[in-house]
Amino acid sequence: MDRNQEPKLTEMRNFKYGDPTLERFLIARSMDPNKAAKMFVSWQKWRASFVPLGFIPDSEVIDQLEAKKIYLQGLCKDEIPVMIVKASKHYPAKDQPQFKKFVVHLLDKVIASGYKGKEIGNEKLIGVLDLNQICYKNVDARGLITGFQFLQAYYPERLAKLYILNMPWFFVSIWKMVSRFLEKATLEKVVIVTNEEEKKQFIREVGEEVLPEEFGGNAKLIPIQDVILPSLED
Numbered sequence: 001m002d003r004n005q006e007p008k009l010t011e012m013r014n015f016k017y018g019d020p021t022l023e024r025f026l027i028a029r030s031m032d033p034n035k036a037a038k039m040f041v042s043w044q045k046w047r048a049s050f051v052p053l054g055f056i057p058d059s060e061v062i063d064q065l066e067a068k069k070i071y072l073q074g075l076c077k078d079e080i081p082v083m084i085v086k087a088s089k090h091y092p093a094k095d096q097p098q099f100k101k102f103v104v105h106l107l108d109k110v111i112a113s114g115y116k117g118k119e120i121g122n123e124k125l126i127g128v129l130d131l132n133q134i135c136y137k138n139v140d141a142r143g144l145i146t147g148f149q150f151l152q153a154y155y156p157e158r159l160a161k162l163y164i165l166n167m168p169w170f171f172v173s174i175w176k177m178v179s180r181f182l183e184k185a186t187l188e189k190v191v192i193v194t195n196e197e198e199k200k201q202f203i204r205e206v207g208e209e210v211l212p213e214e215f216g217g218n219a220k221l222i223p224i225q226d227v228i229l230p231s232l233e234d
Contacts, residue, residue, distance in 0.1 A: 021121030028156030028185075043154055056105035058225060063095070064102040065225045072110055072224045073210040080160050081114040082126045082210045084221065088133040092140040099143060103150050111158060112229050124160040126206060128215070132166035139171070144178045152183055163202055164192045165215070 022036070025043075029035035058065060069089035073082040083106065093099035107125070114123040151159050167175065179187060193202050203216045211217025 018121055024122065024157035028152075039153075039156065043156075046154060050100075051104060051108075055108055056101045058105075061098060061102040061105050063098065064093070064105075065223075067091075068223045068225075070106050070224045071212075071221045072113060072227045073212075073219060073222060075114065076126060076205075076210055077207040078160075079114070080124050080126050081110050082128065082206060083110045083224070084128045084130060084212070087129060087131050087138055088135075090138055090140060090143070092143060096146075100146060100150070103147050104154075106224060107150065107155055107158070109224060109227070109229060111155075113227065122157075124158055126160050127162040128206070128211075129162060129164045130166060130215075131164065131168060131171055132214075134168065134171070136170070139174060141174055141178050145181045148178070148182055148186060152186055159186065159189050161205075162190045163206070164190065165199075165202075167192060167194070 022040070025036040025040045026033065029039055067089050069086045071084040071086070073084060076082050093102075110125045111123050112119070114125070164175075175192075179190075182190070191198075191202070193199050199216065203211060206217075208217040208219075210219050212219055212221050
């Protein structure tokens with residue numbers, strides 16, 4: 001691309017997106033304004049094509065929602081929304097286009113649950129991937145890679161932290177393979193909880209108020225489809 005045709009950072013500043021949004025793209029591209037601008041333009045084009053309504057309605061991902069494998073627990077003590085994924089309720093998707101829509105649906109909804117009246121642009125999310133009681137038929141390396149690729153390409157700097165709980169021995173090699181697709185900045189946000197001290201730290205960081213009893217908290221699991229966010233469809 002000719003230098004004169006390259007998207008400029010100033011073009012990213014318009015009535016809809018403020019500095020917090022632009023800063024996410026800059027951080028994701030090591031503060032390089034040209035690379036950040038290219039990423040931003042690519043994201044806008046993808047968003048217009050893949051999410052023309054501005055959100056993915058429940059009706060388009062009903063098969064994925066029916067499994068009740070994603071839970072939206074409210075805000076942690078740092079006021080970041082917490083999403084819990086029950087991997088034992090997940091099976092590799094036969095319909096990959098629908099699964100990709102589901103990834104966007106859940107990421108959009110979790111992030112929107114952190115809005116304070118309206119989107120600021122720097123909202124983040126905390127993920128908890130629970131691998132308890134998973135077996136080989138639940139393993140979905142492709143699905144995990146898709147989720148991380150979407151986070152890295154289309155939701156830069158949205159992930160605050162991802163905790164992985166109850167990782168069985170057979171999943172270690174799968175995780176090593178999946179982690180090769182993660183950028184260094186993303187990998188640094190992943191915490192694999194392996195012992196009691198790390199579990200206590202996890203509980204302290206996230207908070208008992210939003211974690212279910214099985215994780216050491218005092219909350220009930222809330223399926224993501226049961227959470228109503230009017231602002232998401234504005």
